[in-house]
Amino acid sequence: MKWESAIRDYEHYLKIERGLSANSIENYVLDIRKLVFFLEENKISLSPIHIQKEVIQQFIYEVAKKLNPRSQARIISGLKSFFNYLCFEDYRKDNPLDLIESPKIGRKLPDTLSEEDIDRLIAAIDLSKPEGERNRSIIESLYGCGLRVSELIELRLSDLYFDEGFIKVTGKGDKQRFVPIGGHTQKYINIYISEVRAHIPVQKGYEDILYLNRRGKKLSRAMIFTIVKQLAELAGLKKTISPHTFRHSFASHLLENGADLRAIQLMLGHESITTTEIYMHVDRSHLKEIMETYHPRK
Numbered sequence: 001m002k003w004e005s006a007i008r009d010y011e012h013y014l015k016i017e018r019g020l021s022a023n024s025i026e027n028y029v030l031d032i033r034k035l036v037f038f039l040e041e042n043k044i045s046l047s048p049i050h051i052q053k054e055v056i057q058q059f060i061y062e063v064a065k066k067l068n069p070r071s072q073a074r075i076i077s078g079l080k081s082f083f084n085y086l087c088f089e090d091y092r093k094d095n096p097l098d099l100i101e102s103p104k105i106g107r108k109l110p111d112t113l114s115e116e117d118i119d120r121l122i123a124a125i126d127l128s129k130p131e132g133e134r135n136r137s138i139i140e141s142l143y144g145c146g147l148r149v150s151e152l153i154e155l156r157l158s159d160l161y162f163d164e165g166f167i168k169v170t171g172k173g174d175k176q177r178f179v180p181i182g183g184h185t186q187k188y189i190n191i192y193i194s195e196v197r198a199h200i201p202v203q204k205g206y207e208d209i210l211y212l213n214r215r216g217k218k219l220s221r222a223m224i225f226t227i228v229k230q231l232a233e234l235a236g237l238k239k240t241i242s243p244h245t246f247r248h249s250f251a252s253h254l255l256e257n258g259a260d261l262r263a264i265q266l267m268l269g270h271e272s273i274t275t276t277e278i279y280m281h282v283d284r285s286h287l288k289e290i291m292e293t294y295h296p297r298k
Contacts, residue, residue: 144185
């Protein structure tokens with residue numbers, strides 16, 4: 001079995017059997033291709049069936065020189081998944097990564113923005129340009145609904161249930177959930193739709209996509225990152241932020257204001273409550289205040 005055919009079969013498995021999104025599949029495959037590149041660069045002729053632990057350890061040693069522990073751990077996890085698949089399909093009898101440990105990494109707390117930070121970002125938007133209204137609507141949607149960037153760019157007009165106060169979001173693995181949307185966010189989406197989107201020559205196939213570029217096509221992930229980065233510079237924010245920062249801020253602000261963790265989990269689309277629990281560590285002072293206020297043995 002050659003690497004390319006093994007990778008192709010694995011991609012099919014991730015898509016059909018595990019129902020992963022295109023972005024997740026791309027990340028899994030990227031890790032395998034890094035290993036293949038290492039083999040080619042070092043003129044090591046071993047197939048995915050015959051490669052052994054010692055060679056993979058050499059690869060990880062090289063990776064460790066360039067990547068931080070978190071990235072190393074992700075690559076090891078991705079390769080374990082790939083070789084587990086080969087074992088499951090009876091191409092191999094063992095997983096060469098079974099005895100390879102991932103580097104220990106601390107639990108990274110998410111970066112967040114204050115309400116003042118978000119107001120400064122929005123104030124930095126140039127509303128004299130058509131894309132200004134679009135960008136304001138994008139920021140309001142990221143923060144107001146806690147969306148992932150992939151969820152935002154896939155949002156459709158037919159997903160907006162404003163009368164009911166919800167939007168339908170397609171998350172990881174094409175799993176759908178309904179997320180509440182407040183009147184404030186609805187207002188700016190409606191302004192964008194009526195004053196900007198209505199005047200864009202929409203390309204075929206993108207008629208239902210909410211957020212469009214000037215050419216009438218869907219915005220890319222990279223474009224959303226660029227918009228956020230430029231706004232942060234204009235607003236004079238020293239924090240390193242990304243579209244995901246608004247999602248973290250959404251969850252943290254809800255928790256700080258007394259929202260139930262289970263409700264936040266449902267809105268974020270986390271499969272496990274453990275993922276959502278990371279926000280319990282963001283503002284310990286707030287939790288201490290709750291303890292002192294409400295516990296009978298304070």
